[in-house]
Amino acid sequence: MPFNSAPNECPFKIGHTPLTRFSIQIGDHQHELLIKEERLNEFGSIKDRVAWYILSRTIEAQGPVTSVVDASSGNYGNALACICERQGIQATIVSSPSISAYNAEGIRKTGARLVIAEAQPGESSNAARMRVAGEIAAAEGMVFLDQYANFLNPASHQNWTAPEVFAEGPFDACFATSSSGGTARGFTDYLKAHQDKTPLFLVEPQGSCAFVAPDDSDGEKLKIPGYGSQRRSTFAEITPPPAMLRVQEPAVLAAFALLHEHKLAEVGLSSVGVMLGAMQWLSEQDGPRSAVCICADGDERYVDEFEGRYLPSVPRADYDAAYAKLSPMIASMKQVTRANA
Numbered sequence: 001m002p003f004n005s006a007p008n009e010c011p012f013k014i015g016h017t018p019l020t021r022f023s024i025q026i027g028d029h030q031h032e033l034l035i036k037e038e039r040l041n042e043f044g045s046i047k048d049r050v051a052w053y054i055l056s057r058t059i060e061a062q063g064p065v066t067s068v069v070d071a072s073s074g075n076y077g078n079a080l081a082c083i084c085e086r087q088g089i090q091a092t093i094v095s096s097p098s099i100s101a102y103n104a105e106g107i108r109k110t111g112a113r114l115v116i117a118e119a120q121p122g123e124s125s126n127a128a129r130m131r132v133a134g135e136i137a138a139a140e141g142m143v144f145l146d147q148y149a150n151f152l153n154p155a156s157h158q159n160w161t162a163p164e165v166f167a168e169g170p171f172d173a174c175f176a177t178s179s180s181g182g183t184a185r186g187f188t189d190y191l192k193a194h195q196d197k198t199p200l201f202l203v204e205p206q207g208s209c210a211f212v213a214p215d216d217s218d219g220e221k222l223k224i225p226g227y228g229s230q231r232r233s234t235f236a237e238i239t240p241p242p243a244m245l246r247v248q249e250p251a252v253l254a255a256f257a258l259l260h261e262h263k264l265a266e267v268g269l270s271s272v273g274v275m276l277g278a279m280q281w282l283s284e285q286d287g288p289r290s291a292v293c294i295c296a297d298g299d300e301r302y303v304d305e306f307e308g309r310y311l312p313s314v315p316r317a318d319y320d321a322a323y324a325k326l327s328p329m330i331a332s333m334k335q336v337t338r339a340n341a
C-alpha cells in the first residue's frame with residue numbers, strides 16, 4: 001500500500017473545504033463573518049485531517065501497521081475508524097461517556113472497537129481516555145497514535161488547514177476553539193512561521209483550562225464536546241499565551257437554535273461558540289472588519305441530542321436571556337457570494 005503523507009496525496013475527500021461568507025450587522029457596522037466549513041470533510045469534521053495526517057506519517061515512518069489505538073472525544077475517533085476501515089487496519093477508539101450518539105454509532109459501524117473510559121476521582125475525562133488508550137496499547141501491542149501528545153496533530157493544521165484558510169485572506173482576525181489544542185497550536189505556529197500578524201483568538205467557556213487558567217474554577221463539567229477542555233493541552237506552551245475570549249454554553253446553545261431557525265450555518269456546537277466569540281470581538285470594533293472562524297464539525301452530530309441532552313444541561317433562564325439578546329444580530333446575517341460581497 002503506497003503511503004504518501006503529503007496533504008495533496010490524501011486518497012479521501014479531506015481538505016479544500018469551503019469558506020462561506022456572511023454579512024452581519026452589529027451596532028452601526030456591517031461586518032464580514034467567514035466560516036471554514038470543516039464539516040464538509042469526507043468523514044465530517046476537522047479531525048479527518050488530523051487522523052489522516054498522523055496515521056499516514058506514522059506508517060511512512062514505521063512501515064505498515066495492522067492495528068492502532070487512540071483516545072478521542074468523538075470526532076477524531078470517528079475519522080480514524082473510517083480511515084482504518086478503508087485501509088484494512090483494526091482500530092480501537094477510547095472515548096468517554098460524553099461521546100455523542102452520532103460518533104459512537106459511526107465508530108461501531110466501521111467495525112472498530114469502542115472503549116468507554118471512566119474517569120477516576122479528580123481525573124478529567126480527557127486524561128482518563130489517554131490513560132486507558134496507553135494501557136491498551138501496552139497490553140495488546142498496538143500502535144498508539146497518541147493524538148493528544150503527538151506534535152503531528154498541530155502540524156496537520158500548521159501545514160494543511162491554516163495554509164488553506166489564509167490563502168483566502170487577509171482577514172482582520174481568526175477565531176478557533178480548543179479541546180486537545182491541536183488546531184490552536186497549529187494555527188499559532190503557522191502565523192508565527194509566516195510572520196503573519198493576523199490576531200488569533202481562542203473561544204472557550206469560562207471553565208476551560210486548555211491554554212490558560214479558567215476564569216472561574218467552580219469545577220463544573222463542560223457540557224459541549226470539543227469546546228474548550230478541562231485538561232491543560234499538551235500543546236499549550238505558547239509565548240505569549242494565546243488571546244482568549246470566553247463565551248458561555250447557554251449562549252452557544254441559544255445561537256445554535258437561532259442559526260437553525262434562520263436556516264443559516266449548519267455547523268456544530270463548538271463552531272457556534274467560535275462564531276459567537278467572533279461576533280463579540282466584532283461588536284467591539286470601531287469600523288467594519290472581517291473575522292474568519294474555524295468551524296470544526298456539523299450540526300448533524302448535535303441536533304438529535306439538542307433537546308434531551310444539551311438544553312437541560314444549562315439554566316433555562318440563561319438560555320432564554322441569551323436567545324433574546326442574540327436574536328437581532330443573528331437575524332441580520334446573510335450569506336454572500338464573492339460577486340455580491
Ligand SMILES: Cc1ncc(COP(=O)(O)O)c(C=O)c1O
Binds near residue numbers: 180296
Ligand atoms: C467538536 C470539536 N470542536 C473542536 C475541536 C478542536 O480540536 P482540537 O483538538 O484541534 O483543539 C474538536 C476536537 O476534537 C472537536 O471535536
